[in-house]
Amino acid sequence: MSVPQNHLERPVAVIGAGTLGRRIALMFATRGGAVRIVDPSAETGAAAVEFVHEQLPGVAAAVSGGSPGTAEYVPDQAAAVRGAWLVIEAVPEVLELKKKIFAQLDTQADADAIVSSNSSSYASRLFTGECETKDRMLNTHFYMPPGSTVLDVMSDGHTTTDVLDFVLETFPEYGLHPFLCRKESTGFIFNRIWAAVKREALEVVYEGVSVPEDVDEMFALNFGTKAGPFRLMDQVGLDVVLDIEQHYVQENPNLPRGPVELLREYVDAGKLGVKTGEGFYDDYPEPKQG
Incomplete structure (x- = not known):
């Protein structure tokens, strides 16, 4: 080649x-x-x-x-x-x-x-x-x-x-x-690290310990970021996040099932995040056609 x-x-x-x-x-x-x-x-x-x-x-x-x-x-x-x-x-x-x-x-x-x-x-x-x-x-x-x-x-x-x-x-x-990536890695480098953060954030909400808004505010205050995990997932698209999380679960059945269940609730309701105007948050502008 x-x-x-x-x-x-x-x-x-x-x-x-x-x-x-x-x-x-x-x-x-x-x-x-x-x-x-x-x-x-x-x-x-x-x-x-x-x-x-x-x-x-x-x-x-x-x-x-x-x-x-x-x-x-x-x-x-x-x-x-x-x-x-x-x-x-x-x-x-x-x-x-x-x-x-x-x-x-x-x-x-x-x-x-x-x-x-x-x-x-x-x-x-x-x-x-x-x-x-x-x-x-x-x-x-x-x-x-x-x-x-x-x-x-x-x-x-x-x-x-x-x-x-x-x-x-x-x-x-x-x-x-x-x-x-110096060897094969599911999730590559940063996404593998991000997946662990995202998964635990979803599990905390699924268990009823907290709500997306509070998790994001704590994340922003602690790390000085503009957006927390739930805002970021809304930007990516919750259907995409669900596909990815299901792939991780297929590879590792020991992972918690709460994140998949929570994401599926939103996806089944058509709440995919920014691209549909509503996800974990509902303050996004109406999506443009196309």
Whole structure:
């Protein structure tokens, strides 16, 4: 596997136009390049493009050597990844869906393109096993850019050192801060630590010991943060948080079940957080369509 050539002259493709997909697209449009966004919903894809173009001038200005690029919605995945030096999968945390996407990208992406997953809980090994080109596949797990520019980089067990080094050296050009997982880890680095905090916060509320507002206020006062665990979970989306927590429970049956039960109550009620206007808190603006 050779590393990508002339990456600044080639587009980046992002598969998935949701909350993180559009933010990833934004960061890779900060050096004057083109980003192609793929999503089964044209409405969601158009909203992602609008988001990028609205946020891009300010974010690009904050990146050393940055300048606004372009973003476009491309409905056909094969066309979107053609010529791209980097393809990032940012679809929902459904293992079979990720397997399907990576099987397609195995042949669709250019031979020297890096193919990565933004999965927040699954090691890429779980969906690259049947691929022929898994030596150029890996996890690049983003948090919440542009608010957070940190990401985890983790091999699928076959990723070449050249590819890992290229990612670690190149992503900072886009205002990002990659950190290498030195061995496979469910939850990667920071998310693994955050999961323990989040899980115990949920358990405290599930048991009736406290309420989300009090936990968050104590967290903010003790650590000087602007938001506590429940505000942060609302921002991520409680459906996403539930998917992740269920994955942790599958791997470790000894974990408490309270967090899953509490999250399921909210998700079943359609209270997913900021994106639906109500989650643990109900003071969010009405969500925009798309």
